[in-house]
Amino acid sequence: MGISHRISRRDFCRVGAAAAATAALPLPAFAQAAARVVVIGGGFGGASCARALKQIDPKLQVTLVEQSRTFTACPFSNNVVAGLRSIEQQQFGYDKIAASGVTVVVQAATAVDATARTVGLADGTSLPYDRLVLSPGIDLRFDVLQGYDEAAAAKMPHAWKAGEQTLLLRKQLEAMDDGGLVVVAAPANPYRCPPGPYERACLIAYYLKTKKPRSKLLILDAKDTFSKQRLFQNAWKELYPGMVEWVSLSQGGKVNGVDAATNTLITDFGNHTAQVANVIPPQRAGRIAMIAGATDKTGWCAIDPVTFESKSAPNIHVIGDACLAGSMPKSAFTANSQAKVCAHAIAALLSGRSPAAPKLINTCYSLAAPDYGISIAGVYQPKNGLLADVEGAGGVSPLDVPRDFRAREAHYAQTWFATITAEVFG
């Protein structure tokens, strides 16, 4: 099957005819028809899920709806910011997914009718489904930090969706004079990639140390604690002494607003004018999740921890960054783990079986320097309606180990990226 900008007329007629036949026939005939699963979002969650569904049951009609022809991965995009990697190395296409039997529709999904079980597309056509998977990732909130809207983001990049924004931040760092101040503003929990802002601080510091050693990097944080904290703080001391400063919430680190005209970040304790300002704003589930009625008042999606079915929208499953998965952090590894569990659960539900309680794993690497890797891992299982840590498992890399241990974890980080992108897109 190929990638189409829109569903071909023939496919669309076939879908229409099938739907009409389904309506006219008694139930047993319906049970024999190939079930239709639509997946919205072609990132680590959605692309993995579409592919896994087709692999589990080749008879399923699986459609992946994604508005972009090329996926730009966030993991390792901090290396692009620091000039250590090209953006092309972050980019993947959907040809192999289409070749595996998934119908790839390159369009934006604009509507979901949970009662009629249809997805509306930007060109006005609609796709019927028996089960829908939403893996829309995040939307950045431009309504929380005063003055930080999309226009401000063109001056003070978030670079929290990989692509143009990543390259903009890199260009600003390259254009900055030695001795400049770089500010990274980190949001409160929950958000995509909890250790991401601190890895970014490390790799920007690596760039500054190499190219602009009189510069400083300030992290303004809306939190008092963060992922892999001791490991990052040790790395700052060890690798970038005197260069990186972290200002916690209780020290006045929370950014309330910005003045994009002067590149100023505003906190309760004072203003910071930066040469380069990287503002990572609060986030919520991608917009289609709200349209589908799958978000709650937090802006994220509550799910059943066995099937990933939405707690508010039946027959709609939510995976990846958009869902509230208890203790599971919002990472690419998590999205991929959830995608496979969700695919098996959907295959079971469609054949009338009840899915078994799963266990899921997350492993997440960060680089403090190109040859200095640290990791966090966790094992999760359903408990009291959420995904909870399996006690005694998981945790972060040890604090006191020789540098070759860090070098090995940096190597594993690279290997992980090659493996997971090959599994999903290769």
Next chain:
Amino acid sequence: MKGLRIAIAAAAVAAWYQPLLAASDPPPGAASCSGCHSTGTTAFSISRLYGRDAEDITKAMAGFRDGSLPATVMNRIAKGFTDEESRAIAAWLAAQK
């Protein structure tokens, strides 16, 4: 004679069971392994687990769990699984191609 018959029967059961196991739902945790351990033919340095001997995988998991095998991250992950869960994961991985 009787021993041979049992052996043939056991082999027949195994031959019948392997494809069924391969196609069965992965036991809890097993679907996550391929996030790091390649299932493809590309030679990455993190070991491929599909088709590996089940006993080897079970032993490795036990070694990571009790600390007798050196590890960077597998020690932290293995502690999330019991011996029985590890055996089920190992059998399923071994049955995959």
